[in-house]
Amino acid sequence: MKYQLKINKLNDQLNFIHLEIDDAIEICEKAIKIILTSVEELKKDISKRKFKSQEEEIRFFREIRPQFTSKLIYYNKIYKIETKKPRGGRRIVRKYYRNELQKLKQFFDYELEFYKYYRTGSTYLDYKYFVRGDFDIKLSLDSLYFESDLQFATLHSYKVAKIMAHDLLEVYIEDKLIETNNNLSQKPSQHQPNINLTWTGSKVALTELLYAIHSEGVFNNGAVDLKTIAEFLESVFNINLGQYRRTFLEIRIRKSERTKFIDSLKNNLLKRMDDADY
Structure with missing residues (x-):
């Protein structure tokens, strides 16, 4: 410890x-x-x-x-x-x-x-x-x-x-x-939200969410690669995720709480549901 x-x-x-x-x-x-x-x-x-x-x-x-x-x-x-x-x-x-x-x-x-x-x-x-x-x-x-x-x-x-x-x-x-790939030019997002939102949580938390979304295949029936989703989240939430692949590797080798942010989302949502029942 x-x-x-x-x-x-x-x-x-x-x-x-x-x-x-x-x-x-x-x-x-x-x-x-x-x-x-x-x-x-x-x-x-x-x-x-x-x-x-x-x-x-x-x-x-x-x-x-x-x-x-x-x-x-x-x-x-x-x-x-x-x-x-x-x-x-x-x-x-x-x-x-x-x-x-x-x-x-x-x-x-x-x-x-x-x-x-x-x-x-x-x-x-x-x-x-x-x-x-x-x-x-x-x-x-x-x-x-x-x-x-x-x-x-x-x-x-x-x-x-x-x-x-x-x-x-x-x-x-x-x-x-x-x-440095010549074929991967930086293109501005075509889906600009009407309201500007800035991610104020940690980059590690958003990276955890990024990989969870990609693993679930919820965009375009799963026919979207990780990089595309990462760029979309960066654009929507006004944040630079940096080396998110490296961050994910750090998450993977955690000894405990490998899905810390996802677990927190679940627990807080369940608490909100329980509170709303009373």
Whole structure:
């Protein structure tokens, strides 16, 4: 619970940055500083305590620490991608982003064995992968492991973080490719409402609603893609959803309350119905 509160606090800080800043490079600079501070606090906390069992240690290095490290990897990689992005036409930029996407694929291909182990929820090698100081040289080792603080790292905790970060990076790059697609010109909405409404809830909540609407298939008998619905909601509610695919990925990996906004809608509507009965 304590670590979950730390993660929630970090996520709130990062979400605030995205709301306040539009420039990707500036977002990354501020995000990295915040994450480094959070990781350092986590490191100090671990140095002051001992795990009660091997199971507790495994859980920390498999599930908790990677949630912090993955964010550092993610924003650091975006910073490098955006600062090295070539100046040129859309064709050049698209080629650049495709190459970055290919690099992610190469990582997954190289780490395929561990990727399958982690994605399938296997645990039979956790005692080797996620326990400090007890590494097997016969296993695939990352040189970074030997350069890190071995009291705050295990053999594969960093690899889990990279998998989590690369999931987010894949969404980020795909969104950038969509933005630079010559065939997807920005067209003003033909359905302008008579009254201007501004969404004053969170972007996360609207993203949750966006995916729920798309999943239900309530527009044009379900023959509308996600991007079209997103643009419609942005136009109607006077809001920029930003990287909604990345936001949805964050919602997906929530440990609890994955449909927080939808649940709140249901509960408040039921309460209103109950109140109206009296």
